[in-house]
Amino acid sequence: MTGTLAFTGSPLDRADHLRGDPEALAGQMNWRARLLLLDGLMPRLGDAGALEWGTLADCDPEAELVFLGTMEGKPCFAAVPQEGADGPAYAQPQIWQAMNLLSEKDLATYGGARSLVDWHARHRYCARCGAMTVIAKGGWQRNCPECQAQHFPRTDPVTIMLVEHDGRLLLGRQPKFPDRVFSALAGFVEPGENIEEAVAREVMEEVSVAVRAVRYVASQPWPFPSQLMIGCHAMADDDALTVDKTELEDARWFTRAELEEARDAGAEGTDTLVFPRSVAIAHHLVAWWLEERA
Numbered sequence: 001m002t003g004t005l006a007f008t009g010s011p012l013d014r015a016d017h018l019r020g021d022p023e024a025l026a027g028q029m030n031w032r033a034r035l036l037l038l039d040g041l042m043p044r045l046g047d048a049g050a051l052e053w054g055t056l057a058d059c060d061p062e063a064e065l066v067f068l069g070t071m072e073g074k075p076c077f078a079a080v081p082q083e084g085a086d087g088p089a090y091a092q093p094q095i096w097q098a099m100n101l102l103s104e105k106d107l108a109t110y111g112g113a114r115s116l117v118d119w120h121a122r123h124r125y126c127a128r129c130g131a132m133t134v135i136a137k138g139g140w141q142r143n144c145p146e147c148q149a150q151h152f153p154r155t156d157p158v159t160i161m162l163v164e165h166d167g168r169l170l171l172g173r174q175p176k177f178p179d180r181v182f183s184a185l186a187g188f189v190e191p192g193e194n195i196e197e198a199v200a201r202e203v204m205e206e207v208s209v210a211v212r213a214v215r216y217v218a219s220q221p222w223p224f225p226s227q228l229m230i231g232c233h234a235m236a237d238d239d240a241l242t243v244d245k246t247e248l249e250d251a252r253w254f255t256r257a258e259l260e261e262a263r264d265a266g267a268e269g270t271d272t273l274v275f276p277r278s279v280a281i282a283h284h285l286v287a288w289w290l291e292e293r294a
């Protein structure tokens with residue numbers, strides 16, 4: 001895998017030993033502490049396109065605080081906004097602009113913080129009894145004072161896969177994708193299946209192709225709201241496609257030459273294919289295949 005996957009490589013030390021110790025955590029909430037400045041869930045960017053940090057004095061006194069960890073020896077916090085995410089990230093141009101401007105480390109810091117505070121904003125009530133829950137362990141848990149249930153921030157596993165047949169790769173496009181963009185097929189892992197089974201089921205559902213020899217390649221957190229993208233490669237026995245039009249607008253096999261030409265053409269792409277953006281793991285998976293599977 002070449003290049004850094006977006007939202008990985010956070011410089012934060014999660015400092016788990018502080019989370020579970022209320023006294024130690026309270027001791028971190030001092031004048032040295034840094035507060036990640038957010039407008040709702042949007043990052044506030046400085047002139048240089050970097051994340052902006054303030055002090056705990058900048059925080060709404062009513063807001064819940066989550067402990068992100070320590071950075072350069074300083075404790076770092078973020079405030080839970082009033083409202084959680086109300087729509088998908090692709091509908092928000094500010095998010096794509098921020099993803100283009102932020103450094104790799106800032107993007108990882110923002111992504112982790114966003115997933116965490118968004119989860120708190122959308123999970124204030126107990127899923128078991130409906131009572132208001134309270135933040136615990138610096139924001140890495142919520143407890144219900146009524147029924148004693150414990151709730152933990154979610155990470156939802158999603159498989160995303162390159163399917164290969166006879167030297168070509170299968171890519172698909174959803175109707176919402178920009179013109180000519182094709183990407184790797186993807187889908188949530190469901191209860192009761194492993195990664196290999198989820199890959200095979202998704203490919204069968206979306207294009208009616210049987211796959212084998214599923215193997216893991218790389219993974220990436222995707223904080224809209226809290227997916228873990230699990231990048232895989234699989235072999236198909238047959239290239240006949242029946243595209244499920246409720247999931248995909250189109251799916252096609254692309255030759256190595258077509259993929260290389262689209263990669264080299266950058267954001268404009270070719271007449272038939274625009275490569276997925278580098279912020280997405282699909283970009284790196286296809287680039288990996290072009291480099292490693294030559």
Ligand SMILES: [Zn+2]
Nearest residue numbers: 126129144147
């Ligand atoms: Zn409860």
